Amino acid sequence: MRFDYDVVIIGAGGAGLYAALEASGAGKTAVISKLYPQRSHTGAAQGGIGAALGNLEEDNPEWHAFDTVKGGDYLVDQNAAVILAEEAVRAVYDLENKGLPFSRTPEGKIDQRRFGGHTRDFGAAAVKRSCFSADRTGHMILQTLYQQCIKNNVSFHDEWQAVDVVMDGSRITGIIAFELSTGELHLVSAKAVLFATGGFGRMFKVTSNAIANTGDGPAILARNGLPLMDMEFFQFHPTGIRKMGILITEGVRGEGGMLFNRHGERFMEKYAPTLLDLAPRDMVSRAIITELSRGNGIQGSGAIDDWVNLDASHLGKEVVESKIPDIADFCRTYLGVDPAVEPMPVQPTAHYAMGGIPTDVDGRVTDGTTLWNGLFAAGECACVSVHGANRLGTNSLVELIVYGRRSGQAMAAYVKDAPAANPGSAGNDKLAHWKKRIEALKKGGKKTGDSMEAMKETMMTNVGVYRTEKNIQKAVKDITALRASFGEIGAQDRDAHFNMEVLSILELENLLDLSLHTSAAALARTESRGAHSREDYPERDDAQWLKHTLSRLDKDKIKLDYKPVDVSRWEPKPRVY
């Protein structure tokens, strides 16, 4: 079928929903989401949303902006970080006013807690900046925004999966979407399209990300010739539940939890003497892996699947049950451990994609030279870049609101004067292509399991917390081979309706493409910066590498290009905590 809109938003997580609230007044708007909105992974966010409200301690947005830049190892575009920090305060009040049930201080104000890398006075000491609702902050944001969408009659196409875009030169004219319940493919025309499809942690074996986090947005655009930015920077969160990867929020350390090795040493004293357990995530993850490889893990095996302990038992039952109740529940359910009594076994887990679709501060997709008219991106799939080489905790949720809002407003302004979208014959051709492709997939073939596992394994082992030329080369080779044999994969399910299998094949294809971007960009960057840590090039090299990577997919290869970083405010300095 054919649908016509002014604005189409792909994704119903925090970024998509916020943009929808802003844009839906301006023109005919629809949100397309492969999950029911309330199932989006924003709901998994635990620890908090950062804003310099100063409700408990003196704070100001400038410190927040500086921490963001330093935390990102100076690969952050500084103007974008300033906007993030300044508008964060408004964003949090706005969420509260829309009904978000924040935890409260005794005076009834929004409560705040410490989080990694967030400091007072340019690094002097940790500051209470993370606004939270127990350890369910993302759930509350997602629910609150969805409630507001109901209140404001935003229209949704639930369980539609976008599979392609229709372009007219550098202008977007529509998208192709697959409707799960019927198996129909739709051509949806739009003057403006926002990608808000979230992260892609599922390329790694151990991850905190949802099964649906397959990077569809970036992969679709990359296949259409657009570049992706800074794809080598993938954050490993230091504290995932052993083996499962389920996140234990940094909020646990913010409340006073501490990391210990098998000798009972609080090892962060060696690695970050000032901020200790609350150093930025890349540093804590490296510290853990270093401890494990020195045989200081709990088992002492020296292997990277060993673990360390995160202890919160000294906080007592009351704090655990009121401040981190879901964590306590996860630990009881999945580990049989009560964190009020025993420590939690943790290891780094693939968590957050710093890289993604390059945008300006209004969410418009651009690589600095070309601007793609009508095309926008926000949230984890976008790269503004406010996170640089390493995102600080609580800054993603801020980004969803601040940049979701800015994108929504920019789209509303854009569609007023933009010409009517006309996908024309390009649209029909793409629709016909996708009908053929889906039918071809249903002719059967190899199942996805082996290829999926092989990808996750090689990415985890070779492009993980620590990287070397030899390892990354291995990953590039493995991924290239998996992409080459991808054509052998097919679906056993021949049905049109509710064919989950066909969609999961397309998702695997997306992850494989993005794995190639990530590994190729990582191979080229011969320095260590933020989450990209090269054992063979342990130093940050500003002279050569203070620049954003732009990676373009060219059949089975990635072509790399670079773009300057905005360092207009703070001069890059060595990063010590």
Add this chain to the structure above:
Amino acid sequence: MNVILDINRFDPERDSESRRERFEVCVEPTDRVLDALIHISRYEDGTLAFRKSCAHGICGSDAMRINGKERLACKTLIRDVAEADGDIVTLDPLNHFPVQKDLMVDQSEFLARFRAVEPYLNPKEAPPPNGEFYQSAQDRALIDDATKCINCGACYSACPKLDENPYFLGPAALVAAARFVFDSRDKGLDERLKIVDDADAIWSCDNHFDCTRVCPREIKITKLINLMKRTVNKYKEGQL
């Protein structure tokens, strides 16, 4: 260990009745039931239909009946439902929802009832410019339980009242109503009296507690409904 998943399979477009199919899977006792389902679909039978996403109990996608009881497949470990090698674990779709395919159910009516309670803040007063509504920690605590709902539908499946009265809004929608009725910032019953004070709303519940027993978020649903009943009575008597 090896367990046998005995799955209710049904495709309304094709089948006149459901059939059961068994899959033997090799699992760790600490694996999730969801892991076993994913294994089947990725290696053995690509046609098996079920929803999933977060894999740790916070998105509400994979509620189903496991050994007859409503649970999230991702929050149920094999060892919770099977003890020994060769044990059988039965999987069925939720009750009170039309089946779409296998373990997938149609949530449209369930979500329509959620929307029917106007689940959004109707603030008592305009928010302070560039500031927050104050809310005491005690007032915040009143809504804590209700805000945890992930709309998984487990309670709606377990509720025996829906067999008698198919028009009952159901436990989840009432939890959503309670979340706002008890929010100190909201107009509460001034706006929502008509919705909750109804034979198909709070007054349909007669305390079976099945919803409370199955809720994977451990929300004390029945207690919230009873609290609403008392609050509505007081409100109507002018005592609020």
